[in-house]
Amino acid sequence: MRMTTYHTIEDIIGSTPLVRLQRLPGEAGAARGNVILAKLEGNNPAGSVKDRPAFAMIREAEARGEIQPGDTLIEATSGNTGIALAMAAAVRGYKMILIMPDNLSVERRASMTAYGAQLILTPADQGGMEYARDLAARMQAEGKGKVLDQFGNSDNPLAHLQGTGPEIWEQTNGRVTHFVSAMGTTGTIMGVSQYLKSRNPAIQVVGAQPAEGSQIPGIRKWPEEYLPRIYDPQRVDAFESISQSEAEEMARRLAAEEGIFGGISSAGALVAALRVAQRVENATIVFIVCDRGDRYLSTGVFN
Known part of the structure; x- marks a missing residue:
């Protein structure tokens, strides 16, 4: 008899869905020829892009x-x-x-x-x-x-250079024009940017950072002495400052209007993606839904 090989939990990390937003883009969407796509990293077995x-x-x-x-x-x-x-x-x-x-x-x-x-x-x-x-x-x-030091370990962005970036390129058939991500350790945005720009240097990479006084889990603006060593500013083309209230409101809307139950930093990335969509035409904009909203229920954000 032939042995059957089954996957382990480690084998099913990655290959997460990329889905089109239908309602939230509004006039910044189809009317301008734009498509906004959510990469659902909460579908990983432990529930996040990490x-x-x-x-x-x-x-x-x-x-x-x-x-x-x-x-x-x-x-x-x-x-x-x-x-x-x-x-x-x-x-x-x-x-x-x-x-x-x-x-x-x-x-x-x-x-x-x-x-x-x-x-x-x-x-x-x-x-x-x-x-x-x-x-x-x-x-x-x-x-x-x-x-292990996620802030200084090159294996952090390497995971996205080898996995997340190629998936986005293949899932969009190379049509991606903008990539938007929350910035925490910066591993996701560094690795994906490196891969996508190696395929098309014209792709714009946008980082979501917290506005002054805002505390958004998963989005950080580090003091100079704590800036992650893996971070290379040349790999990010633009930044969007996101307020805590904007991120929390968008998290509620993302669940209620698109059926995507994502975390607060995911919603912050969407706020940035929608701003980009208001400025461009005929764009394919991908943002990362880095985790699931059920990780934040006790905070009262979704009440």
């Missing part, structure tokens, strides 16, 4: 001989990378310590511990993610584990 770099960082570190199953991994996270790494660690046999500011949603905390990770909460009023990143570095220096 599944891609999480497995990539572990696989590549193993290949270099830097880690092996049974080791302890450490990462500072605002949520999605931590959940993805917790899943990847469970699959590949690692202990996982995640460090996260204490003002982030309880759904994120519960998801991390469900996968078996140890969670350390840091006081948001003492520096938030910057504090968490510093603590992770200290713990590594004390020999408590290996920091």
